[in-house]
Amino acid sequence: MPYDPKEPLKDRxxxxxxxxxxxxxxxxxxxxxxxWAYHEILEPGVLVHVAENGDKVFTVRVGGARLMSIxxxxxxxxxxxxxxxxxxxxxxxxxxxxxxxxxxKVEPLKKELLGRKQAGGGFKFPIxxxxxxxxxxxxxxxxxxxxxxxxxxxxxxxxxxxxLFDEFTSMRMPAQVRxxxxxxxxxxxxxxxxxxxxxxxxxxxxMVDWEVIDKVCEIPLAIASCPTAAIxxxxxxxxxxxxxxxxxxxxxxCMFCGNCYTMCPALPLADDVxxxxxxxxxxxxxxxxxxPKFSKVVVAFLPNTPPRWKETCDCVKNLVEVYAxxxxxxxxxxxxxxxxxxxxxxxxxxxxxxxxxIDDFRDPAYYTWRQTTQYRFxxx
Amino acid sequence: xxxKTPLLDQLESGPWPxxxxxxxxEAEARAKNxxxxxxxxxxxxxxxxxxxxxxxxxxxxxxxxxxxxxxVFGYGGGVIGRYCDQPEMFPGxxxxxxxxxxxxxxxxxxxxxLKKLCDLWDKRGSGLTNMHGSTGDIILLGTYTHQLEEVFxxxxxxxxxxxxxxxxxLRTPSDCLGKSRCExxxxxxxxxxxxxxxxxQDFLHRPAFPYKFKFKFDGCPxxxxxxxxxxxxxxxxxxxxxxxxxxxxxxxxxxxxxxxNGGAFKGRDWGAFDINAEVIxxxxxxxxxxxxxxxxxxxxECTRCMHCINVMPKALRIGEDCGVAxxxxxxxxxxxxxxxxxxxxxxxKVEPPYTEIKEFIEKVWDYWMEEGKxxxxxxxxxKRQGFQRxxxxxxxxxxxxxxxxxxxxxxxxxxxxxxxxxFERDIKEYRKHHLR
Numbered sequence: 001m002p003y004d005p006k007e008p009l010k011d012r013x014x015x016x017x018x019x020x021x022x023x024x025x026x027x028x029x030x031x032x033x034x035x036w037a038y039h040e041i042l043e044p045g046v047l048v049h050v051a052e053n054g055d056k057v058f059t060v061r062v063g064g065a066r067l068m069s070i071x072x073x074x075x076x077x078x079x080x081x082x083x084x085x086x087x088x089x090x091x092x093x094x095x096x097x098x099x100x101x102x103x104x105k106v107e108p109l110k111k112e113l114l115g116r117k118q119a120g121g122g123f124k125f126p127i128x129x130x131x132x133x134x135x136x137x138x139x140x141x142x143x144x145x146x147x148x149x150x151x152x153x154x155x156x157x158x159x160x161x162x163x164l165f166d167e168f169t170s171m172r173m174p175a176q177v178r179x180x181x182x183x184x185x186x187x188x189x190x191x192x193x194x195x196x197x198x199x200x201x202x203x204x205x206x207m208v209d210w211e212v213i214d215k216v217c218e219i220p221l222a223i224a225s226c227p228t229a230a231i232x233x234x235x236x237x238x239x240x241x242x243x244x245x246x247x248x249x250x251x252x253x254c255m256f257c258g259n260c261y262t263m264c265p266a267l268p269l270a271d272d273v274x275x276x277x278x279x280x281x282x283x284x285x286x287x288x289x290x291x292p293k294f295s296k297v298v299v300a301f302l303p304n305t306p307p308r309w310k311e312t313c314d315c316v317k318n319l320v321e322v323y324a325x326x327x328x329x330x331x332x333x334x335x336x337x338x339x340x341x342x343x344x345x346x347x348x349x350x351x352x353x354x355x356x357x358i359d360d361f362r363d364p365a366y367y368t369w370r371q372t373t374q375y376r377f378x379x380x
Numbered sequence: 381x382x383x384k385t386p387l388l389d390q391l392e393s394g395p396w397p398x399x400x401x402x403x404x405x406e407a408e409a410r411a412k413n414x415x416x417x418x419x420x421x422x423x424x425x426x427x428x429x430x431x432x433x434x435x436x437x438x439x440x441x442x443x444x445x446x447x448x449x450x451x452v453f454g455y456g457g458g459v460i461g462r463y464c465d466q467p468e469m470f471p472g473x474x475x476x477x478x479x480x481x482x483x484x485x486x487x488x489x490x491x492x493x494l495k496k497l498c499d500l501w502d503k504r505g506s507g508l509t510n511m512h513g514s515t516g517d518i519i520l521l522g523t524y525t526h527q528l529e530e531v532f533x534x535x536x537x538x539x540x541x542x543x544x545x546x547x548x549x550l551r552t553p554s555d556c557l558g559k560s561r562c563e564x565x566x567x568x569x570x571x572x573x574x575x576x577x578x579x580x581q582d583f584l585h586r587p588a589f590p591y592k593f594k595f596k597f598d599g600c601p602x603x604x605x606x607x608x609x610x611x612x613x614x615x616x617x618x619x620x621x622x623x624x625x626x627x628x629x630x631x632x633x634x635x636x637x638x639x640x641n642g643g644a645f646k647g648r649d650w651g652a653f654d655i656n657a658e659v660i661x662x663x664x665x666x667x668x669x670x671x672x673x674x675x676x677x678x679x680x681e682c683t684r685c686m687h688c689i690n691v692m693p694k695a696l697r698i699g700e701d702c703g704v705a706x707x708x709x710x711x712x713x714x715x716x717x718x719x720x721x722x723x724x725x726x727x728x729k730v731e732p733p734y735t736e737i738k739e740f741i742e743k744v745w746d747y748w749m750e751e752g753k754x755x756x757x758x759x760x761x762x763k764r765q766g767f768q769r770x771x772x773x774x775x776x777x778x779x780x781x782x783x784x785x786x787x788x789x790x791x792x793x794x795x796x797x798x799x800x801x802x803f804e805r806d807i808k809e810y811r812k813h814h815l816r
Contacts, residue, residue, distance in 0.1 A: 005526075005532035008453055013536035015581035018552075021485035022572050024493065025560060036560040038694040041643035049561050057561065063401040067521070068428075069406035070498035070507045077491035077498075090487040092509055092556070092605050118401040119393025131644030140514060143436040144429065145462060145478060145521060147444040152436070155391055162394030171647035187712035188514040190610035193720075225755075227715045259715055265446030272440035285414065285609045287601035287616075289664055292608050294718055306437040307390040326670045329650050330662060330687070344598045364717060 014192055026087035028057045028101040044171050045127035046106060059097050062113055062125040063136045063161070063168055067144060075116070075124070080237035083109045093136045093178075094186055095129050128169035134320070135168065137161060140188040141179040142200070148258055149183035150200030150275040151304050153357050157181055158292050159308045160198070174336070176329035178284070179318065181353035185257050195333040196316055197280035197295045200351050204274035205254040206267035210236045213246040222264035230254045251278040255361065277312050281319060282334030293334050296342075297348075300356035315351075322349045347378040381423055382430035403430055406507045421472075421524045425506045428472030429522065432464060437699050450477055450525050452532040456587040457798065458505065458543030459528055471640050475524040476506070479531055480517040480544035482584075483575070485570035486557035487512065496539065504531050515594070516554030517544035534794065535562045542581070546754075548591050550583040555597035556604045564686070564695065565599030566617025566702040567730035573597045575734055576741075589745075590752035590761075600698065603685045607710070607721070612758045614707040614721040617730075619699030622679045623688070629695035630655075642693050674758065682805065703729045704737075708744065708770070709759025719759040726781045747773030768793070 004010060013054040022030065032051035039049040047059040064072075076096060083105060089097045098109055109195075113125035127136035137160060140146065142153025160179070167173065180191035183200040191197040213219075223231050234248030246266070260267045269275075279302065283295030302311040319333075326348060327336035346353045348372040359365035381404065392401045408417065422428070426503070432443050444562035448461025460478040467474035480498075498516070501507055507521035513519040535541045544552035553576060556562070558569030576595060577584065583593075596607030599617045606616035625730065632638045633653060639646055640653050655675075660668045668683035668688065675695075689696045706728060707721030728736055744758070747770065752761045762770055771778055780786075796802040 003530050005529070008529055011537075012453070013587065014454060014542075016540060016542040017578040017581055017584075018482035018534055019484045019493070019539070019541055020574060020785075021488055021560075022525070024484055024488040024490050026488075029488070029560050036559075036561060036563040037697075038563055038641065039642050041646065042695075046541060047642075049563070059561075063397065064511075065397050065402060066510050066512065067399045067402070068509055068511055069402045069409075069507065070501055071406050071409050072402050073494055073509065073511070074500050080491050084808040086491040088489055088491070089557070090489075092487075092516075094511065096511075118392070118398055119405070120398055120401045122401060123395055124397055126395065126397065131641070132647065138514065141510075143433060143442050145444065145476065147442060147446050149442050153436070155388075156399055158391050158394070158396055158400075160395035165395045168396075173647075174420070176644070182712075185712075186714050189426045190514070190606065190712045192712055193606065193609035236434055238404070257714060260447070268446075270441040275440065283604040283609075285606040287603065287608075287685050287691060289662055292720060294605070294720070304440045304566075306440065307387045309505070310511050317650065328656065329645065330691075361717065 012352040025097055026057070026085065026086070026101075028055055029099070031055065031056075041130045041171070044133060044169050046102075046110070047130060047311060055101070056103070057099050057101055058103060059099050060106065060109055060113065060127060061091070061095050061097050061129050062124070063095055063129050064137075065154060066139065066157065072124070072288065079109075079125075083112065089361055091129075091136075093138050094344050095136050095249065096125070099304040126168060128163070131171040132173045133167055133169075133171040134164050134177045137179045137181055137198075138189055138191075140183045146183060148186060148261060150202045150258075150270070151183050151277050152306060153181055153183045156198060156277070156309050156312060157311050160316050162253055163313045164320065167320065173320075173324055174330045175330055176242070177333065178325070179191065186262070192280070192294055193283040193285045193292060194295050195284060196311060196319055197283065198316070199279045199280060200275065200277040201301070202256040202258055202271065202275050203301065204269060204271045205230070205249045205251045205256065206258075206260055206269045207247065208234075208236070208246055209245050209268070210238060210246060211263070214244045216267045217246075217264040218263075219245060219247060221262050222267065225263040226257045227257065227259065228253045230257060231260055236373040273303070276304050277309070279312070279315055279319075282332075282337045284332050284334055286332075289330065290332075290338075292333055295334075296337075297357055298345075298351055300354060310372055319349060339377050343378050344374050381430065382427035382739065383434060385430050385434040388430060388434050400430070401748075403508065410507060415502075419502075420504045420527055420530070421475075423472075425522060425809075426508065428470035429476070429506065429508070429531065432466065432470045432473055435466070435469075440620075443778050444476070448789075450528060452528055452543070454467040455585045457546040457585060460546055462522075466802050472636065473506075473522065476522040477482065477525065478522065479505075479520040479528070479530065480513065480546055481520060481535065482532065482544040482552050483512055483516050483518050483554070485555055485574050486560050487516075488557075489558070493539070499540075500531065500534055504534075514542070515551050517552045539737070543585070545584045545592075548587040548589045549585065549593070550589070551592050551594045552584070553577050553595040553597065554605055556599050556765065558597070558599040562599060564602060564617075564644065564689065564698060566619055566698055567704055569597040569599045569615075569617070572615065572730060572734060572737070575732065576738075579738065580741075583745075589749060591755045593745075593748075601684060602690070608707055609710050609718075609720060610712065611710055612708065612722065613668040614710060615664035615737075616707065617702060617706045618684050618705050620727055621699035621701040623677050623682065623699060624697040625675055625697045627674060630692060631673075633692050633695055638692075638694055641691050655772050657692050662687055666755065696798070703727050706737075708794070709757070709762045711757045711759050715755075717759060719763070720759075722759075722762070722767075723782055724774070724776065726779070743774045744770075766793075
């Protein structure tokens, strides 16, 4: 029986959870679950995992827009049906992995994947994203779906990845470079521990929509939401003489986090020139050699320049190039910056150091100031 | 196409897959409707999403209204309401609600499932998805309110498949692929993730928390799903015995017979592999030795950073006495700045039915639900009340592994029962000996 809107709770099923992963594992994966011995990246985007009994699974990894149509997914399925007995997986960084159990099946699969192009000429299934290279950018929704973004997501990512395409399909970096994008500080994408983070940010305090604020907003919640106490109760007389209870925003105290707008729809922040992009660098999540670390703000603001965000693309590309040239093998961006010193980082990258980059937000700020006479002289 | 999109069109060139080309393709497929699909939302939804995006690219401000409380009966999450602020210009996306579908472990699929999901979303939604959202869910992007129950009914009845979490719920837990295809996995991430997701379905669907709560499961300290940075409770695999060494394979690496780091550096000529410079000297605790023949690892000093194993996966393997480290409180910057997960449980065995882990989870939740303020993440509560309160709530004994270093101030909140005689004193007795 299909769903009956007149009896919405009839035959209702809830709390099923996800499908069990065993339903979806390819046989070679299921047979060797927990018995893998080692792996090797044969070439960019192609891996082999070898089991203790000698079984092998060959994986071809392809990039893609995480925003994808069902036509595209059907095409993915067509390829998986033809080459992989109807199995595939996605990675945490929005790549797609096609797996086969025989080396002889790899070349036909690669040919099929690289042969498929979009109407505009782009690859549908670029192969790469492995090892010491630049894999897919994880990102958030941006202007396609979100109500709080300070920049787009899919468009910026497309533009940046076009520029870095050769690094996706190769492995010539000193270590893996993880780039992430979040379209506002809420960071659905949690980009704050990335080698390079592209972050949408507002720069103008919220406007108060006096026409509706007392109808759509829990004023105390809006006031409480502000981490710097920039919002306090306020009154306003409308043109018709009626008064509205609402809030006043102390612009001097606002650091544009947008948390008030999350709580109150009558406090929008979005602005065509106020909004833009912050570039952060040097974070990581791996415990390898050095502990995980946060990304640091290295560019306080770049404008939103759709459709191709040239300033952002140029900045990211420059960072990647300087890092690739200067860092030692195994050094992540943050490890490199710490070894050469952040003062040298700014010299080498040519990025201007401005007052915006010195932390002045609460206690953690103090711990980022230099409390030693040990520093390097630089030319910038 | 319904709308002219000169700005978006510029995102069709270049080698990387273009979401603009892809949406246009879907718009054309819907317009043609060769399969005769009985579309339940406007046929022009993809045209209109391109239209609203083009307008946004011109004006550089989002055109989605704030919020929108929609959902399915009985659930307090899983659907994100979204309405366009120019519904007359773009009626196809006047409603553009998102449905989060709980992804399978490791994001493995068969095509039968995906094709069926495509058919469902063709008929009842925009035909656009995210594979996957940031938390890990399959995101069905954009449908009308009247389709929400229909989609939920079909997912549960025909797909044996539930929604994911949103709002102040347990968010859809996510995992790395773990033992299914990785030799580094110290525990079965997919099994633990699946078990806990099902155990806590009530929390996932019905908001009971002060704010969102995320579990993520990393099989080893390489942290491929970034649990340490973005989950309130992060499970990271580790071990406590010796790294297993195959000395012959080490020789093969030294002799240049095997590419280092599983071949990750093949794209550049880094010169011959130098085990001293690349492994021994980079070991963070300097617990390794190499005499030209034999590799030594002094296990008591090893902090299991994974570097040597990553460099020589054919020669070195994780230990056999494996478990998890549990870290608490990671979150993105909203509100008071980003927090990394803090180590609370250095080591716990991972064995079904995971009783010890569940007891720990529930103690943490009890504490957070009791003490947490509205919209206060666990990490923020820990900062506000201090690590000691967490220890009391979980019954854990303090051990030095929990801190990077001891405190640098003596402002200790001594408890009365820790000081002989307690805090109650007699000022008159005191003044007998100390004149005012």
